[in-house]
Amino acid sequence: MTSTLDATRLVAALGQASRRFDVDLLPQCDSTNSMLLSRAEVGAASGTVVAATLQTAGRGRRGREWIAAPGDSLTFSLLWRFAPGSVPIGLSLAVGVAVARALEKVGAGDTPQSFESDRRKCRAVSGKSPWGAALKWPNDVLYQGKKLGGILVELLPGAPHVAVIGIGINRRLPAALPHDVRATAAALGDHIEINVLLAALLSELLTVLESFAIAGFAALRADWLARHAFQDAPVVLLSDFSPPRHGICRGVDKDGALLLEVDGHIERILSGEISLRAAAPV
Numbered sequence: 001m002t003s004t005l006d007a008t009r010l011v012a013a014l015g016q017a018s019r020r021f022d023v024d025l026l027p028q029c030d031s032t033n034s035m036l037l038s039r040a041e042v043g044a045a046s047g048t049v050v051a052a053t054l055q056t057a058g059r060g061r062r063g064r065e066w067i068a069a070p071g072d073s074l075t076f077s078l079l080w081r082f083a084p085g086s087v088p089i090g091l092s093l094a095v096g097v098a099v100a101r102a103l104e105k106v107g108a109g110d111t112p113q114s115f116e117s118d119r120r121k122c123r124a125v126s127g128k129s130p131w132g133a134a135l136k137w138p139n140d141v142l143y144q145g146k147k148l149g150g151i152l153v154e155l156l157p158g159a160p161h162v163a164v165i166g167i168g169i170n171r172r173l174p175a176a177l178p179h180d181v182r183a184t185a186a187a188l189g190d191h192i193e194i195n196v197l198l199a200a201l202l203s204e205l206l207t208v209l210e211s212f213a214i215a216g217f218a219a220l221r222a223d224w225l226a227r228h229a230f231q232d233a234p235v236v237l238l239s240d241f242s243p244p245r246h247g248i249c250r251g252v253d254k255d256g257a258l259l260l261e262v263d264g265h266i267e268r269i270l271s272g273e274i275s276l277r278a279a280a281p282v
Helices: 007-020 032-041 091-105 112-121 194-215 221-227
Strands: 022-026 048-052 072-083 133-136 140-145 146-156 161-172 232-236 247-250 256-261 263-267 275-277
Touching: 007 022, 032 048, 032 072, 032 146, 032 256, 048 161, 072 194, 091 133, 091 140, 091 146, 091 161, 091 221, 161 194, 221 232, 247 263
Parallel strands: 022 048
Antiparallel strands: 048 072, 072 161, 133 140, 140 146, 146 161, 232 247, 232 275, 247 256, 256 263
């Protein structure tokens, strides 16, 4: 199965939706997000996409490096302009819904119904389970209980209604991936053609972003919760600036804030500079 991004194949896979995007396919760049932020500053249109076979300086949340060799992952960024004056609260979670839907569409994830059935059979204790695509707050995509990809949303300085949405999905685990990271990482494999995968992602992003622009994350919250890996499970929140906090994860609210139950009280967690992990039941 080809791992080469190809404009003709992508347009064919997108169909009518191809008219909504202006896609630039690159063999290599430093960071698709950085490149697209620069283009946004000089007026690039909503729907502009930059995808690269290889990122040499790709990054994730909290400045983490994205490690991949050519063809190991699908990495791309999408520019989306919302109404001036609006702030896209909960956007990264909304994007997660689009990614999960796309994976289901190409046969790489359970439907919400089968996902819920699997989740009931084996509640996550260490983040591992047999289910397919799932979502972890605030911006991780899991596959069979391990991290398949991530979402990085960056807002244009001075124009918070302009968002650059970066997405990375593992197709193969890089040989250079550290052992500890490899143990918690997942990959789709090569059986899904990369242009078909990108087309599915862009199509679902189009649907989700149009809905989000009208009604915000509240309209997508139920879909997110249907794919939530740690719903009603014991979790621990890790931060560089405070001790670990234990509680029961009760999902997210209409703004995308994490709901953590501690000693019978619900706390709203807003900061994305926190890592969520499964914890053993007490």
